[in-house]
Every structure is written in C-alpha cells, then in structure tokens.
Amino acid sequence: GENVEQHPSTLSVQEGDSAVIKCTYSDSASNYFPWYKQELGKGPQLIIDIRSNVGEKKDQRIAVTLNKTAKHFSLHITETQPEDSAVYFCAASKGGSEKLVFGKGTKLTVNP
Amino acid sequence: EAQVTQNPRYLITVTGKKLTVTCSQNMNHEYMSWYRQDPGLGLRQIYYSMNVEVTDKGDVPEGYKVSRKEKRNFPLILESPSPNQTSLYFCASSSPSRYTEAFFGQGTRLTVV
Numbered sequence: 001g002e003n004v005e006q007h008p009s010t011l012s013v014q015e016g017d018s019a020v021i022k023c024t025y026s027d028s029a030s031n032y033f034p035w036y037k038q039e040l041g042k043g044p045q046l047i048i049d050i051r052s053n054v055g056e057k058k059d060q061r062i063a064v065t066l067n068k069t070a071k072h073f074s075l076h077i078t079e080t081q082p083e084d085s086a087v088y089f090c091a092a093s094k095g096g097s098e099k100l101v102f103g104k105g106t107k108l109t110v111n112p
Numbered sequence: 113e114a115q116v117t118q119n120p121r122y123l124i125t126v127t128g129k130k131l132t133v134t135c136s137q138n139m140n141h142e143y144m145s146w147y148r149q150d151p152g153l154g155l156r157q158i159y160y161s162m163n164v165e166v167t168d169k170g171d172v173p174e175g176y177k178v179s180r181k182e183k184r185n186f187p188l189i190l191e192s193p194s195p196n197q198t199s200l201y202f203c204a205s206s207s208p209s210r211y212t213e214a215f216f217g218q219g220t221r222l223t224v225v
Binding site: 001006009032034036041042043044045046049051089095096097098099100101102103104105 | 116143144145147152153154155156157160161162170171202204206208210211212213214216217218219
C-alpha cells in the first residue's frame with residue numbers, strides 16, 4: 001500500500017522567514033496530494049492541494065510543488081506569521097478523499 | 113454551516129465497556145471515514161464508507177466496528193475497548209468527485225483505563 005514520509009517533524013522559524021515541509025510517497029498510482037493544517041484542539045483543514053498533472057500551485061503565501069518522477073512534493077510558506085503555527089500534514093490518494101494516506105505531521109512554530 | 117459533528121468530544125472509559133462515538137455531516141456527502149491520531153504516527157484510517165451500507169477497512173481496523181445505515185451518520189463502535197485504543201479520533205466526509213476536500217470533525221479524545 002501507499003506510504004507517505006514527511007520531514008521535518010518539527011520546524012521553528014522567525015516571523016517573516018519561509019518554511020518548507022517535504023513529503024515523499026511510494027505508490028506511483030497516487031495522483032492527488034492535499035495539505036492539511038491542524039490548529040490546537042481542532043480537526044485538520046485543507047489549505048492547498050495539487051494533482052499529478054500539475055507541477056506547482058500557489059495560493060497567496062502558500063505554494064505546493066510536485067515532482068512525480070522523484071515521488072515527492074513540498075509545501076512552501078513565505079512571509080510566515082505567528083498564526084501559521086500549527087501541525088501540517090501531507091497526504092496522498094488515488095484521486096478520491098475517501099482514502100487518504102497521511103504523513104506523520106510537522107509541527108511548525110513561528111516565533112514573533 | 114457545513115460541518116462534521118462528532119460526539120462526545122471527550123470520553124474516559126474502562127477496559128471492556130462498549131462505547132459508540134457518533135459522527136454526523138450535513139453536506140450530503142457520500143464518503144465518510146474514521147481516523148485515529150497518535151503522537152508521532154500522524155493520522156491513520158480505521159474504516160471508510162463510500163455510501164449507505166457500503167463500508168471497508170482502512171489501515172488499522174482491528175478492534176473497531178462501523179455502520180452506515182443513513183447517509184449523514186457514520187458511528188464508530190468499540191465493542192471491547194482496550195488501553196491501546198486511547199487516542200484522538202476524527203471523522204471526515206467528502207463527495208465522490210475526484211480531487212475534492214475531506215472535511216474533518218473537531219475530534220473525540222478517548223481514554224481507556
């Protein structure tokens with residue numbers, strides 16, 4: 001089955017710096033890669049996703065890149081703010097959201 | 113407001129005492145899933161359902177049961193809870209369209225003593 005590895009497990013940055021979280025997946029049939037943000041005491045919430053026919057996608061300060069050949073995808077957050085502090089999860093699936101395989105998460109801390 | 117509602121939010125129980133965690137969604141989604149979240153292990157899928165009366169095992173189904181008698185509800189049943197089922201549980205729902213968002217509930221923190 002699919003296996004998703006996520007690094008780093010913790011990341012601490014200064015406000016205004018950029019943050020990068022990387023994930024690799026094992027199943028070449030996976031074609032949908034969402035990123036979820038989980039704030040303390042809440043459920044995960046989708047922040048951005050990318051499909052396998054796209055190499056990069058941006059939404060304001062957040063971007064995701066995908067390298068299908070290397071089977072890895074990354075989340076980039078620019079101009080980080082304290083409210084970006086949360087746990088971030090990458091995931092992979094074969095198109096549907098009924099069966100997502102998640103990475104183990106990255107705890108991002110943005111220091112003011 | 114579109115939402116997935118889980119109850120209870122917190123539960124402490126004793127080993128072997130049957131319990132049910134309820135999940136309800138108001139978005140008319142066909143797909144529903146249960147995940148457990150443990151420190152250092154991320155989110156792991158327990159069971160999922162693609163429609164009423166259609167359920168299938170996820171990656172960690174041992175010790176759990178589910179049922180899907182109505183489209184909006186997907187309860188998680190622990191017939192004989194054990195301490196290793198102490199965890200944070202999330203219910204999620206999504207539509208069957210490809211590349212769509214999964215909506216998560218607020219979570220249920222279960223402690224089995």
